[in-house]
Amino acid sequence: MPSVPLELLKEKFPDAIEEVAYFSGEVTARIRKDRLIEVCRFLKDERRSQLDLLSDLSALDFPKEALRFEINYHLYSVAHRHRIRIKIRIADGESVPTVSEVWATANWHEREAFDLFGIAFSGHPDLTRILLPDDWKGHPLRKEYPLEGFPEQHPRYR
Amino acid sequence: MFHTEVLEVNMGPQHPATHGVLRVILGLDGETIVECKPVIGYLHRGVEKLSENKLYVMIPPLCDRLDYVGSASQNLGYIQAVEKLCGIEVPERGEYIRVILAELNRISSHLVWLGTHGLDIGAMTVFFYTFREREMILDLFEAFCGARLTTNMFRFGGTLEDLPPGWVEGCRRFIDLLPSRIQEYEGLLSKNRIWLERTKGVGVISAEAAINWGLTGPCLRGSGVNYDVRKAMPYGAYDRFQFDVPLGTNCDTYDRYVIRVEEMRQSVRIIRQALETLPGGDFRGKVPKKIKPPVAEIYHVIEGPRGEQGFYIRSDGSEKPYRMRFKSPSFVNLQALPVMSRGHLIADVVAIIGTLDIVLGDVDR
Numbered sequence: 001m002p003s004v005p006l007e008l009l010k011e012k013f014p015d016a017i018e019e020v021a022y023f024s025g026e027v028t029a030r031i032r033k034d035r036l037i038e039v040c041r042f043l044k045d046e047r048r049s050q051l052d053l054l055s056d057l058s059a060l061d062f063p064k065e066a067l068r069f070e071i072n073y074h075l076y077s078v079a080h081r082h083r084i085r086i087k088i089r090i091a092d093g094e095s096v097p098t099v100s101e102v103w104a105t106a107n108w109h110e111r112e113a114f115d116l117f118g119i120a121f122s123g124h125p126d127l128t129r130i131l132l133p134d135d136w137k138g139h140p141l142r143k144e145y146p147l148e149g150f151p152e153q154h155p156r157y158r
Numbered sequence: 159m160f161h162t163e164v165l166e167v168n169m170g171p172q173h174p175a176t177h178g179v180l181r182v183i184l185g186l187d188g189e190t191i192v193e194c195k196p197v198i199g200y201l202h203r204g205v206e207k208l209s210e211n212k213l214y215v216m217i218p219p220l221c222d223r224l225d226y227v228g229s230a231s232q233n234l235g236y237i238q239a240v241e242k243l244c245g246i247e248v249p250e251r252g253e254y255i256r257v258i259l260a261e262l263n264r265i266s267s268h269l270v271w272l273g274t275h276g277l278d279i280g281a282m283t284v285f286f287y288t289f290r291e292r293e294m295i296l297d298l299f300e301a302f303c304g305a306r307l308t309t310n311m312f313r314f315g316g317t318l319e320d321l322p323p324g325w326v327e328g329c330r331r332f333i334d335l336l337p338s339r340i341q342e343y344e345g346l347l348s349k350n351r352i353w354l355e356r357t358k359g360v361g362v363i364s365a366e367a368a369i370n371w372g373l374t375g376p377c378l379r380g381s382g383v384n385y386d387v388r389k390a391m392p393y394g395a396y397d398r399f400q401f402d403v404p405l406g407t408n409c410d411t412y413d414r415y416v417i418r419v420e421e422m423r424q425s426v427r428i429i430r431q432a433l434e435t436l437p438g439g440d441f442r443g444k445v446p447k448k449i450k451p452p453v454a455e456i457y458h459v460i461e462g463p464r465g466e467q468g469f470y471i472r473s474d475g476s477e478k479p480y481r482m483r484f485k486s487p488s489f490v491n492l493q494a495l496p497v498m499s500r501g502h503l504i505a506d507v508v509a510i511i512g513t514l515d516i517v518l519g520d521v522d523r
Binding site: 023024026028052053054055056058060061072074078081083085103104105107108116129130131132133140141145147 | 198199202204206207208211242243367369370371372374383384385390391454455456457459466468470472480481483485489490493522523
């Protein structure tokens with residue numbers, strides 16, 4: 001099934017796309033990190049794609065791989081009713097440019113990814129922990145973080 | 159010489175009008191809000207981390223406990239996401255029962271919202287009226303599955319059980335009754351001068367800003383944006399039914415009230431059609447004992463009572479999800495609170511939190 005946003009991307013940024021995947025009607029395009037903002041702006045502003053709603057932003061952890069984290073941007077167009085998933089891969093310690101200037105809603109999603117994965121978003125207006133207390137140690141959704149937390153964090157319950 | 163400074167006031171975390179444990183730091187100039195910062199996380203239970211350590215079949219009860227007011231939608235969204243991932247087929251009767259239960263849950267969630275929203279603003283009577291009808295829905299849930307709130311009614315490939323004897327009649331009695339009861343609520347509120355003063359022109363957010371802040375559900379439609387997942391990308395059996403998507407024009411709290419009340423009527427319409435055309439046959443299809451999806455990723459969205467609920471699952475081919483992500487509409491909608499409340503009074507913040515219809519369990523996950 002042809003995807004309008006993907007065709008537009010291929011036409012405008014042929015060198016930025018690293019990989020394309022299809023599954024169950026969903027289209028995924030992995031793009032280069034350094035082109036992220038450019039691509040996002042284009043997808044949002046271009047009349048034919050008009051992906052104005054950032055439906056979700058989430059991260060994944062692959063501790064064994066060199067490019068450890070993956071960040072997914074689920075985009076939706078209210079006018080055209082199409083979706084696309086944009087993703088980038090980054091290494092541990094690398095920072096990602098924030099998309100909160102493109103979609104304001106990314107602000108809290110990025111704070112959450114920072115809180116739970118320890119991914120830094122450069123240019124973010126308020127990159128602080130959001131779900132966990134400010135003095136929390138570690139990032140729980142990283143795979144090496146034990147399910148019940150580090151023993152020294154709550155000794156009373158053990 | 160006058161000396162003025164912004165006064166910082168903490169609202170919450172324990173405040174009855176925040177519908178849970180939410181802290182809002184308000185910067186006040188007199189009684190006018192110049193700054194507003196929601197602080198969340200008090201109910202964080204790490205459901206995403208828990209899910210990574212559980213089998214696919216063990217996760218639905220966790221989903222119910224995220225948004226405990228709209229648990230059927232949460233449950234449905236997760237189940238459908240896994241079904242999409244594994245290619246599990248659902249028999250037609252199962253799909254219809256799902257729609258009926260999900261819509262009943264939408265009505266019950268909107269009833270809770272209307273009652274507590276009224277209570278926040280000072281209209282106490284509505285609360286008793288709406289909870290009376292909500293009780294009937296919970297009774298229907300209890301008759302169906304034994305539980306009332308965190309129901310866990312759906313299974314991969316269908317539903318938990320077939321509808322018990324007499325359930326369809328009971329449901330029909332309820333939906334015949336509800337429209338007249340909705341009129342009662344409207345009689346109490348729609349032309350009530352205090353209600354109008356407290357809701358008209360409060361918490362205005364333009365369509366453009368609403369999309370930019372990622373609002374979904376009645377909050378987005380209140381700003382006149384026609385986006386309802388049930389219409390835009392129909393899932394389950396929703397494409398078989400006729401219903402309208404109410405839209406607002408003034409982008410304020412009053413319009414969002416009108417929309418949610420109208421949505422209850424539309425849900426009644428959907429349930430009535432589903433009951434009339436309820437097909438026979440199995441309520442649950444054949445499903446393998448072991449749920450073992452292929453290596454893939456899926457992002458499934460459904461229209462919950464609060465907006466677009468997203469379920470992202472990444473599978474690595476094992477019996478547990480590699481990553482489970484819940485995108486909750488409450489979390490996203492709450493983010494717009496500072497934009498919507500700037501320039502208003504403290505009392506209006508209460509109204510705006512109410513109109514956003516957040517469930518803190520869903521915000522903090």
